[in-house]
Amino acid sequence: MKELERIKKQILRQLIKKPSTFWELINYQDSHITAFLQAIRELIDENLVEYKKPFFRITDNVNAFPYKDSGCLLCSPFSKDSYWKEILDKFLEIVKDRPLPTSDFDQGFIRPEDTLKRTAFIYERGDLEDTEIFILGDDDLISLSMALTGLPKRIVVVEIDKRINKFIKEKTQEIGYTNLEIYNYNVINDLPEELKKKFDVFVTDPVETQKGLKLFINRCISALKGEGSVGYMGFTHREASLEKWYNFEKFLIESGFVITDILRDFTTYPEEENQWEDFYRTYRIMKEFDLELPNVDWYKSCFIRFEVVEGPKILNIPLPKNIEELYFDDEAWATPLPSFLEKNKE
Amino acid sequence: MKELERIKKQILRQLIKKPSTFWELINYQDSHITAFLQAIRELIDENLVEYKKPFFRITDNVNAFPYKDSGCLLCSPFSKDSYWKEILDKFLEIVKDRPLPTSDFDQGFIRPEDTLKRTAFIYERGDLEDTEIFILGDDDLISLSMALTGLPKRIVVVEIDKRINKFIKEKTQEIGYTNLEIYNYNVINDLPEELKKKFDVFVTDPVETQKGLKLFINRCISALKGEGSVGYMGFTHREASLEKWYNFEKFLIESGFVITDILRDFTTYPEEENQWEDFYRTYRIMKEFDLELPNVDWYKSCFIRFEVVEGPKILNIPLPKNIEELYFDDEAWATPLPSFLEKNKE
Numbered sequence: 004m005k006e007l008e009r010i011k012k013q014i015l016r017q018l019i020k021k022p023s024t025f026w027e028l029i030n031y032q033d034s035h036i037t038a039f040l041q042a043i044r045e046l047i048d049e050n051l052v053e054y055k056k057p058f059f060r061i062t063d064n065v066n067a068f069p070y071k072d073s074g075c076l077l078c079s080p081f082s083k084d085s086y087w088k089e090i091l092d093k094f095l096e097i098v099k100d101r102p103l104p105t106s107d108f109d110q111g112f113i114r115p116e117d118t119l120k121r122t123a124f125i126y127e128r129g130d131l132e133d134t135e136i137f138i139l140g141d142d143d144l145i146s147l148s149m150a151l152t153g154l155p156k157r158i159v160v161v162e163i164d165k166r167i168n169k170f171i172k173e174k175t176q177e178i179g180y181t182n183l184e185i186y187n188y189n190v191i192n193d194l195p196e197e198l199k200k201k202f203d204v205f206v207t208d209p210v211e212t213q214k215g216l217k218l219f220i221n222r223c224i225s226a227l228k229g230e231g232s233v234g235y236m237g238f239t240h241r242e243a244s245l246e247k248w249y250n251f252e253k254f255l256i257e258s259g260f261v262i263t264d265i266l267r268d269f270t271t272y273p274e275e276e277n278q279w280e281d282f283y284r285t286y287r288i289m290k291e292f293d294l295e296l297p298n299v300d301w302y303k304s305c306f307i308r309f310e311v312v313e314g315p316k317i318l319n320i321p322l323p324k325n326i327e328e329l330y331f332d333d334e335a336w337a338t339p340l341p342s343f344l345e346k347n348k349e
Numbered sequence: 350m351k352e353l354e355r356i357k358k359q360i361l362r363q364l365i366k367k368p369s370t371f372w373e374l375i376n377y378q379d380s381h382i383t384a385f386l387q388a389i390r391e392l393i394d395e396n397l398v399e400y401k402k403p404f405f406r407i408t409d410n411v412n413a414f415p416y417k418d419s420g421c422l423l424c425s426p427f428s429k430d431s432y433w434k435e436i437l438d439k440f441l442e443i444v445k446d447r448p449l450p451t452s453d454f455d456q457g458f459i460r461p462e463d464t465l466k467r468t469a470f471i472y473e474r475g476d477l478e479d480t481e482i483f484i485l486g487d488d489d490l491i492s493l494s495m496a497l498t499g500l501p502k503r504i505v506v507v508e509i510d511k512r513i514n515k516f517i518k519e520k521t522q523e524i525g526y527t528n529l530e531i532y533n534y535n536v537i538n539d540l541p542e543e544l545k546k547k548f549d550v551f552v553t554d555p556v557e558t559q560k561g562l563k564l565f566i567n568r569c570i571s572a573l574k575g576e577g578s579v580g581y582m583g584f585t586h587r588e589a590s591l592e593k594w595y596n597f598e599k600f601l602i603e604s605g606f607v608i609t610d611i612l613r614d615f616t617t618y619p620e621e622e623n624q625w626e627d628f629y630r631t632y633r634i635m636k637e638f639d640l641e642l643p644n645v646d647w648y649k650s651c652f653i654r655f656e657v658v659e660g661p662k663i664l665n666i667p668l669p670k671n672i673e674e675l676y677f678d679d680e681a682w683a684t685p686l687p688s689f690l691e692k693n694k695e
Contacts, residue, residue: 006591024641024643024644024645025638026643026644026645026647027644027645027647029587029647030645030647030649033613034586035586035587035588035589035590035591036587036588036634036682037590037680037682038590040634040637040638043638056639056640056641057640057641057644075421075423075424075425076423077421077422077423077424078421078423078424078425079421079424240379240380241375241381241382242382243381244381244383244384245381245607245656246607246658248607248609249602249606249607249659252607252608253602256595256598256599260595261591261592261594261595262598262608262611263591263611263613264611264613265609265610265611267379267609288386292371292386292389293402294371294402294403295370295402295403297370297372298370298372298403299370299372299373299376301372301373301376303376310591312591312595313595334382334383336382337382
């Protein structure tokens, strides 16, 4: 989706609520003044908007979904508009019998409200409505939170864990959202050809090893259409040093992305719901200090948005030689040892 | 300031409030697990912290300023701890008779509460206490909001507008903060030698022309000590396209910085207080559409933090040939024409 299309959506969904001045309207979109102006001019040319000084208003030709304020996503999400609160309630109900993490895939999910916060942030940016969305790895079940809005044109989930794929499939049918597809997919393999260059947006929560991280993102990049396409990812400080962030940002820039948002510690991994007490004995962190199991949630991740300005290019990157290199490097101090590796080590 | 020193400060100011477990404590600092562990170990070696499983606690040797929660800086700043509310009240009082913007320097200030929000965010990151802070351009008067906390070791303001310099000087004396110095300084000139490589942190709100932007940041970079030093800046979407952001982020990465935070539309420029109605007639935006003057605040900027990972390097950049090139490029659609240029054009 080109930047301009996104801006037009942000304008229309606001104008359908009420006629607005130029200055009111500019506060509800993300772009530079010139792109904003161009978007307005095109909307007027297309007979979707009219201008009677000082107000812009929609014409009868518009059939947009009115803007739903998601509230302050940092401290009081979904407090403004019952629309989001209702989706949250449904989502909480749906995820109740979700599959629990297995150490075999370095899993662990964020709080369901944080998953919806991500979806809401994507919505705020104009990246949810009528877009084609690619999700690599979905133990957070963000696909289902998106399906509940009914807003995306298409959602494709590629995921290695068949339990999760089965779960998403069943729940999507319950929801009645028909534009969701699921692929059993291992990130080690190239993306199926039919998924390449097909998406406006990707979302992923990559492993954070130097090699695994870039591999995840490269697979996602190959799914994007081109200029104006957007990536979203979770990324921690807990297991990724600033040197790793630096190296990764360099990679993003070289791939043709501008980073537009970095939301520090936006999401939390709940200890209790993940039921991963048993994993801790394999964490490197537990061997370095005489520690008890966590008494509070402590594993958090940032949420990052980046947008294609040029290309994107698919850079050549060194691939992990095996599963161990995919999951572990010097900085993976709170990553569980997969059971099949544990057996090897016994 | 090295990353580790900052992490230690974040730990101590929390521990002085109450003994905490490893997992509680990790939530109040910004670093990777390994740096966090190293910081704790050093604090134990230095006899500042002791560990009696499961709690870490300070020893009698610690004399730190307890952590003051600044609240949700996006929607309800200073609502948690009266410390920040009191500083806000004092700051609002102080800025009442501030100098108003002149078009000669492309000025315009953010809301006083937003200035303090920036200071609070800098504090949250551990970049305020006991640091040496360099401020290039200060019509926002952030130096005074910092002086009110009394926390920085040293603040240096370099600013071209003598009215502002006089104002800051007077108010600093009223506040009774003695470690603030002010230089009359034009960004076109090299930084005075005695200011080079002396600071842990810089803060600036640069002009946003391609050339001016990098010039501002380069001057600031030359003031930084080295690895672990930090930059903060305001940057808009209103007058800077994503291409410009991309180009600038590339510049930051090449200079040796990792971008750690991008807070979208964190600050607002209040129309009424700036009293710049008269400027509008010279804005390019007003010539492109038949617009009335703003009925709401609409000019916002993001707040960005970046930290030196390598170097930093001072890159060779093309300098603006004259004042016009410093203030204007294709994207400067809401920048007032300085009166001396206006006269030239008549």
